[in-house]
Amino acid sequence: MNAQKTFENIKKLLKKHNQSHLLAFWGQLNAAQRQNLLAQIRQLDFLKIDNWVADFVKKPTSAEIGADFAPAQSYGPDPADTEQKSKYGKAVELGRELIRQSKVAALVVAGGQATRLEFEGPKGNFPISPVKNKTLFQIFAESIAAASEKYQTVCPWYIMTSPLNHAVTCEIFRSNDYYGLREKDVFIFQQGTLPNFSFDGKILLADKANIASSPDGHGGSLKALYKSGALKDMKRRGVKFISYFQVDNPLVNIFDPLFIGLHVLDGAEMSSKALIKAGPEEKVGNFCLVDGKVTVIEYSDFPDELAEKRNPDGSLVFELGSIAIHIINTSFVEKLNVRGASLPLHRAVKKILHIDEKGEHVEPAEPNSIKLESFVFDALPLASKSIILQTLRSQEFAPTKNLTGVDSIETARQMMVARAADWLESAGVTVPGKPDGSVDATLEIAPGFALEKDDVKAKLKQIPEIKPKDKLYLA
Numbered sequence: 403m404n405a406q407k408t409f410e411n412i413k414k415l416l417k418k419h420n421q422s423h424l425l426a427f428w429g430q431l432n433a434a435q436r437q438n439l440l441a442q443i444r445q446l447d448f449l450k451i452d453n454w455v456a457d458f459v460k461k462p463t464s465a466e467i468g469a470d471f472a473p474a475q476s477y478g479p480d481p482a483d484t485e486q487k488s489k490y491g492k493a494v495e496l497g498r499e500l501i502r503q504s505k506v507a508a509l510v511v512a513g514g515q516a517t518r519l520e521f522e523g524p525k526g527n528f529p530i531s532p533v534k535n536k537t538l539f540q541i542f543a544e545s546i547a548a549a550s551e552k553y554q555t556v557c558p559w560y561i562m563t564s565p566l567n568h569a570v571t572c573e574i575f576r577s578n579d580y581y582g583l584r585e586k587d588v589f590i591f592q593q594g595t596l597p598n599f600s601f602d603g604k605i606l607l608a609d610k611a612n613i614a615s616s617p618d619g620h621g622g623s624l625k626a627l628y629k630s631g632a633l634k635d636m637k638r639r640g641v642k643f644i645s646y647f648q649v650d651n652p653l654v655n656i657f658d659p660l661f662i663g664l665h666v667l668d669g670a671e672m673s674s675k676a677l678i679k680a681g682p683e684e685k686v687g688n689f690c691l692v693d694g695k696v697t698v699i700e701y702s703d704f705p706d707e708l709a710e711k712r713n714p715d716g717s718l719v720f721e722l723g724s725i726a727i728h729i730i731n732t733s734f735v736e737k738l739n740v741r742g743a744s745l746p747l748h749r750a751v752k753k754i755l756h757i758d759e760k761g762e763h764v765e766p767a768e769p770n771s772i773k774l775e776s777f778v779f780d781a782l783p784l785a786s787k788s789i790i791l792q793t794l795r796s797q798e799f800a801p802t803k804n805l806t807g808v809d810s811i812e813t814a815r816q817m818m819v820a821r822a823a824d825w826l827e828s829a830g831v832t833v834p835g836k837p838d839g840s841v842d843a844t845l846e847i848a849p850g851f852a853l854e855k856d857d858v859k860a861k862l863k864q865i866p867e868i869k870p871k872d873k874l875y876l877a
């Protein structure tokens with residue numbers, strides 16, 4: 403088909419779907435820009451886009467909570483009885499064996515824009531550790547290296563970026579020599595994007611020659627694993643289980659034998675870690691059973707009266723919060739992709755730079771546009787079986803979302819210090835405390851020294867003396 407015919411067809415298509423404005427500046431573009439814009443338009447699926455505009459863009463999403471709706475069940479952080487104790491023991495053994503056999507890979511989703519942190523560059527490059535100021539990427543890399551060493555194996559690492567931060571993430575890894583890991587055991591791949599919309603359903607232009615788009619959410623990882631070849635790479639290596647985590651949690655226990663083992667013993671396809679919510683209003687997703695399937699309902703979609711409902715003993719009825727830690731079977735990811743299953747989209751109103759109909763740049767002071775994204779936990783109800791393991795906040799969840807206040811750099815560092823203190827105390831070390839109960843020292847334990855509490859006792863050659871205000875780094 404000649405170029406003019408292609409152009410005419412695209413023009414017709416855009417008209418039919420109410421998006422003709424995408425070619426509004428065609429006359430001002432050079433040949434390369436035209437080609438590039440047409441390529442971007444060709445990638446859009448307008449039938450899907452019409453549905454998104456009707457279902458998500460033009461109206462706020464409202465969660466439908468059906469009749470068959472109950473709190474989800476979970477395994478406690480410790481076994482409840484002797485029968486469970488023996489199951490946990492078996493699970494730990496099995497989990498260790500699977501890690502040893504290289505059947506488990508780490509996957510971090512690092513394609514987010516980190517707008518709340520106001521940090522230039524990928525969030526993974528944020529320096530967070532309390533003494534050495536190690537970046538999030540370095541902490542994960544050291545944990546993966548330490549797990550490989552502990553289990554005498556190679557634990558591969560998959561890192562999802564977005565088109566916005568892919569090149570710079572790759573450069574960070576290169577310039578840091580992959581933090582001591584082998585380049586061939588680190589697979590960096592990109593997630594997809596989705597166009598941004600005005601409130602009336604028009605796709606926005608970033609400039610006269612480019613569509614405005616955003617990364618398609620952490621749920622995009624399931625598709626991107628398949629499309630990028632990462633899943634193939636996992637298959638080639640014999641990886642069967644993916645340990646999924648977010649780039650903003652420096653406390654995550656990436657290779658947790660108990661979690662992996664329980665998931666496998668119960669024949670699950672996708673499982674989750676959870677913690678007991680700090681209160682009804684904590685901003686984490688809620689684990690529920692909907693039509694018998696484990697489902698996460700975002701805090702923003704969860705009705706207040708359900709969030710506040712309490713049991714006679716005062717505990718929350720819906721007490722399990724999601725912390726975005728999952729084990730996902732590679733066969734499940736493959737199945738979803740082969741079936742062409744797509745996750746639902748969620749709507750977010752955001753400040754997005756774009757041009758208006760006159761071609762002038764709009765620099766929004768207030769959220770002005772719609773971003774659509776998918777969430778990985780929406781795959782849970784598609785799994786044939788899904789288990790939940792409770793973990794302890796103090797041991798495994800330090801979300802680094804904001805500059806200050808709740809879930810901030812400051813709280814994450816405090817939690818890293820507090821966990822180090824807890825691990826040291828469990829090994830007989832006395833740690834000075836402030837009157838408010840917080841730790842009166844700056845402590846950091848390198849992953850190479852200890853990946854879990856029990857490693858500390860084994861590694862400590864002598865009990866260190868820690869004085870108030872001391873800085874201590876164990877490596």
Ligand code: UTP
Pocket residue numbers: 511512513514515516517518519525562564593617618619620622647648649650775803
């Ligand atoms: P958040 O929801 O915290 O978003 O992502 P964010 O983009 O990092 O931060 P804000 O909202 O702009 O401040 C949770 C996790 O999901 C990843 C992030 O990198 C983080 O690990 N994520 C999010 C992606 O990988 N891709 C996305 O499209 C969105």
